[in-house]
Amino acid sequence: MNPSIRLENTYLTLPEEFYTAQLPSKVPSPNLVKWNSTLAKELGLDSDFFQSKEGVLVLSGNQVLEDTTPIAEAYAGHQFGYFTMLGDGRAVLLGEIVTKDEERYDIQLKGSGRTPYSRGGDGKATLGPMLREYIISEGMKGLGIPSTRSLAVLTTGETILRETTLPGAILVRVAKSHIRVGTFQFANQFLDTEELKALADYTIKRHYKEIFEKEEKYRHFLHEVVKKQAKLIAGWQLVGFIHGVMNTDNMVISGETIDYGPCAFMDTYHPETVFSSIDTEGRYAYQNQPKMASWDLARLAEALVPLLHDNMEKAIEIAQEEINQFSNLYLTFWYDGMRKKLGLFHENEMDEDLIRALLGLMVKYEADYTNTFRDLTLNQTTQPNLISSTEYQQWLDLWQDRRKQQEESLDDSRKLMESVNPTVIPRNHRVEEALERAVTNQDYSAMDSLVSVLQNPYDYENLNDYYVTPPGETACGYRTFCGT
Incomplete structure (x- = not known):
């Protein structure tokens, strides 16, 4: 060897x-x-x-x-x-x-x-x-x-x-x-407090060693996991990624995305989008992902209660306080990301309305999520339903006025947008095409090309229409399946 x-x-x-x-x-x-x-x-x-x-x-x-x-x-x-x-x-x-x-x-x-x-x-x-x-x-x-x-x-x-x-x-x-949220649930449900403590100490040393010597280290641990997950889920939402199965065993303590079973990326923007064939009730729909992340983290907090304080009531209070921070943390990360997607450097009181108005128009006119922001970055429109709307034209005027209020130049604004608005994502029809050729014909060329393009999704110098074009009507009702 x-x-x-x-x-x-x-x-x-x-x-x-x-x-x-x-x-x-x-x-x-x-x-x-x-x-x-x-x-x-x-x-x-x-x-x-x-x-x-x-x-x-x-x-x-x-x-x-x-x-x-x-x-x-x-x-x-x-x-x-x-x-x-x-x-x-x-x-x-x-x-x-x-x-x-x-x-x-x-x-x-x-x-x-x-x-x-x-x-x-x-x-x-x-x-x-x-x-x-x-x-x-x-x-x-x-x-x-x-x-x-x-x-x-x-x-x-x-x-x-x-x-x-x-x-x-x-x-x-x-x-x-x-190490998953479910690992801590296992320890809390089936083992004793000393074994739960051993898991928590191991995890802190491995992923959050800077807090190991702090007082109330288990509270700090919970706080850091909540913060990492809030940032992760905001990242998903900002690129239109739908995980599909946000069970507690699919949330890892390190803050990474894990288990790409029935996941997919949105084409046409709609908050209720579900791809997973097993998510028949829409529990893990796009719009529900932040809420479900908070729910999963609440299960982690429950598992950690024996370590948070010797007094049970105080321990539950600490757990609740930390979980309650998720929503504000998530919204902070998400709004910050959305501002960047619109080329906005600093917070303004009108930003929330501006962002929500755009998303509402994208739903109404069935706009492609990724390409809407790519078009704004390139100062173009490839979506006829959106561009023909008087409402959208009015929104564009408001957005341009907001950009001009900044000290930063419009060129700087465009560069900021290029850094966060991908030109390509793993489009479902391109993924399926690559998989079909690989599995059926042992031809990996389509997969190799797709992976190569996905390595540089913010490349605005080498746009490739083949990978940015949304699917046709045949993609309606697209479903993904668990591999087991």
Whole structure:
């Protein structure tokens, strides 16, 4: 084995109830179909080794690095509002890599077979959803939104039964950690206070070490997680991203976006947009994402109550005070982001009405979310319904007057807009096109081109109409599906 590769696993320092030692299932014919050389370089990994036959054995789980203990993590969670015991049912954490900058990242195999937490599932994954996560997570990285990353995708040589038979695959996922709100719910529900404290201390040291020596460190911890999630969800909203399954097991304490199952990006702007086939009630619709993030964080606060104060009433009061801050934090991040999208440098009392008026017109005239802001940036209009509206023309006059009130020049305003308004997003029809060609024909050229464009979504010098054009009417009713 390559002697330069070393994986640690500090999660093993936690009480053993938090994990189960678990070897990945061996697969018959592993084949590397996607390798993220950019991410590998950031992590200090040897791309030549991992693209070799021996490296593929490691990435597939067929061979485990010496002195490592792969594990499946235990956690619980609320799924669509209902609490249940969960855990890594189809994932194995190989270990942690520490970069030259002393940053620590989990290396996890997704789709690596059954674990004690599989709950009857086969523990496997299919190629389409794993490639989808690769595309979307790299798209989020390009957009500047905190996200888990995809290091590699491998086919396994297996045939997996879902609605039809599909090629089996494994995703190699990189994350700051996989500690979830549901991990704390698991500790609070099934373990004792000392074990909950051990989890909290470990998490603080790993992600928020600057607060470890502070008084009331668990309150500070809750505050920091609330703040990070408020900023993350604002980032989602600002680019029209819809996660689809905001269960508490899909909210990680590090503040990254995780689990790209039935997620998608909005084309036509409408706050009630839902893509996920399993979200039949619209619980996780676009407009509900901030509210549901607050709900999930309230479950974290509940789990932390035993650590917040010796007096139960005081502990609940602290938890409530911290959760109550989410709304204002979120709105601060969101309004700040919306001002930037409109080229506004400073707060003005008319900004809220200006922003809300534009969004209202976008709904009324069925405007494309991304292209509306791209058009404003370029001082053009590609959407006939919007431009033919007298209301929109009046709004444009108000917006231009607001920009002219600033000390900064209109050129500076345009540059600010270019820095936050993407020209391209992972358009659903382009993602599906790339997946269809890859899965059906083993042709990855469309995927490679799409990922390449998504790495520079704020590039206004090289606009590509193929990737910015919204879908036609055939995209109405677009649905996404969970990969399990």
